[in-house]
Amino acid sequence: MKLFLIWIWMATAICVTADTVDEENPYTKALKSNKQWHNVHGYVQVRPGAHMFYWFFFANGTRVNAHHKPLIIWIQGGPGFAASGVGNFAEMGPFHMDLKPRNHTWVKERNVLFIDHPVGTGFSYVANSSLYARTDRDMAMDLAKAIKMFFRRHKEFRHTPTYLFSQSYGGKICPRLAYYLHTAIEKKSLKINFKGIGIGGGWVDPKESILVQPEFLHMSGGIDRNLYLSSSKVAKQLVRALETEDYAQADILDDVLFSTLNKQGEINFNNVYAPSPYPELEELQKKMNRYVKPSLSMVNQTIKWQYLSMGAYDSLKKSFLVPSVSFLEALLDKTKLKIAIYNGNLDVVTPLGGASNWVHKLKWHGATDFAKAKRKRIRGARNGYYKEMKRLSFWWVFGAGHWVPEENPEAMEQILDYVMDESVQSIN
Template identity: 30%
Template sequence: MAKFLLLFVLLCAAVHFTVVVAAYGTADGSEQWGYVQVRPKAHLFWWLYRSPQRTDAGPTPWPTVLWLQGGPGASGVAIGNFEEVGPLDANLKPRKSTWLQKADLLFVDNPVGTGFSYVQDESLFVKTDLEAATDLTTLLKKLYNGNATWQKSPLFVVAESYGRKFAVTVGLAIFKAIKAGELKLKFGGVALGDSWISPEDYVFSWGPLLKDVSRLDEKSADESNNMAEKIKQLIANGKYSDATDAWSSLEGYIISKSNDVDFYNFLLDSASDPVSLASTKEAARKLVMKTYTTYLSSKASSSDGDISTLMNGPIRNKLKIIPRNVSWGEQSGLVFSYLSNDFMKPRIIEVDELLSLGVNVTVYNGQVDLICATKGTEAWVQKLKWDGLKSFNNIDRTPLYCSSSEEAEATKGFLKSYKNLHFYWILGAGHFVPVDQPCISLKMIADITNSPAAS
């Protein structure tokens, strides 16, 4: 167990924290973690890893990646960290493909109530993506303002699935806070992986895609399209909560008619435990949320059995600062429920605004993802009003490889870039791109961040 160094005085009540910022870390400074009280009785948990490859020499500054998980309600501190890109896997063994080789990593359990983050009053859960962005920006102000070391490292917001909606809203909030002189950091851009940016385009992709790969027949695909059309109308009429319920029903229908296709890799069957899809709309929603961690845990083969055991056991013991009445993931279901009215809102306008402001926007997608299928991603990208879109469409893609010996290696993906828009197609990957294709993902993050360790 690492030795702990108290960096700030931590004042605790018998049950709850009352301080605004509290942080601990390892004695060598390679890790820091803590809480930021972003609003009274609302606390975000963060965990920073410093790369052993970090160098402040040379013309290119060492980057920091802020990883945001999806869900909403899925924990970046757990899933993104121990299951995808952090230095240790779910067995607490070194990960060969950790993104820490190319950048410092900052994981945040976002929004409040996710993972180790918590609220002391249920009314404090965020109800919109914009409220989540405000909390995240408050956290960044507390961490960066007054910290010259952190300010030297450009920050790249990299998010997965629903986290991409958080990424674009917080990206705009960061840009505006910097311009207003309220936040002192270098903003490198946002990366949107398998992103739930336009729910309408994704639900319309499911029927045709699954028919093409023989998981739905023509009748079922037609019904999927009919249900998607109803979702489109609900979104157009501003009935977002009803659209969320309709989305859940559509997923339940597809799971039933495809004999349990995996929404995170359409070449597989779902690895989730059996759930009765006929009972309620909530059943389908719980199934989808459950497969999020089940899929990753099956990849990790954790000896601890599941990520919850890991987080509430060894990791909680290491961190030492988790309040006694807070269990990892305890409030995550409520996070989803309170955001249900925002869940189906598109965020294409925000992507357009980022592009118009000159912010670097990277989109990457796994070839065999279903829930955020590449077909849907390509559709919403074509809805951008960005003035560079026509030129972007007219350029050719560049094939991607993991090694320099391209002739001896299969193609791992494709890249198309024009000005500040970059699109990566990652072959053979599902929803969790770094899990399925760790090598090309590592090269991708090095390119996105312009890492000095890119080679």
């Protein structure tokens, strides 16, 4: 019986290998039939044994005059979601998760740099688990090193207007990373034309997001009144722990809050009214390993790409609830960067009301004027509103959850245009 099972396993393995060899690769076919979408990829050793993968797409799919187009560095959330797949295929790259062309790709008229971070995520890898990032500082320092090396390798982009755009936990890292890059530029250890940042569904001030979650789910019909009352008690306890910086207790209560909110059925925290994105991400994971990975010559083909690295995620658990508000305030007061904060109105992870609360509580020289600023409509039909003052803008995006670039690309396009509008002068 054992020999029979071994024979079956060998026969199956041979068939799978044969199918893979003979099968036409739909990803490479899509690349060839759609302007080629020229791109480069590589690795940066950010620490001994810790290697970060980057994947760069040239604006409009061509190297010609690409350095005259804006450059966006995408900072994915999680922590541990792989930008090479989630940001690229699920949100703004040239192809959807089904490997068909995306009409609203950011790569039209813009260069986009995806980085798998923290180390151990996606195609990034570590020699051993002790090298995982343990803090937000570790994560931001590694990213800063990868970005520095990218611009050393691609000097033609040093004068290109460059922007950081981020999401979720990436939105929490973004202000810290931006501050590190700004400091490096001032010290002349980094040569880039750094112009601004965008933070979407940012986990910048966890306290404010957590406080609003139970009420948002209750008002939207996600949970009933009894569950709203019980979860609100847990949320308030969690916030008290955060206010006293008892992060160990806060972490325990965070797990309790999550399980409490899901007692009446699993909630899609990405979008309260949408189906779970995870079945599609599971399919993407298969396609990344079967079709995309073989096209990337620099990638060790034995690496199993996963849309979420649990090792990287768990290693940062003690940092989950630590805010990054102080870095954002420093950027507003000490730099000329344009800063856009945007949030979907169907987002459960970072409810829109919570985002509005923490943005309006920021302590910076323009805070009073920002609070008084009136909202304007985002162009298009029912896309939401935005307000602006000096270099800060806040965007209420309708019809979108946690993944604004994919769920409301029309509003996202205006946000991108706004931040990258060189005619709008920064005000000190």
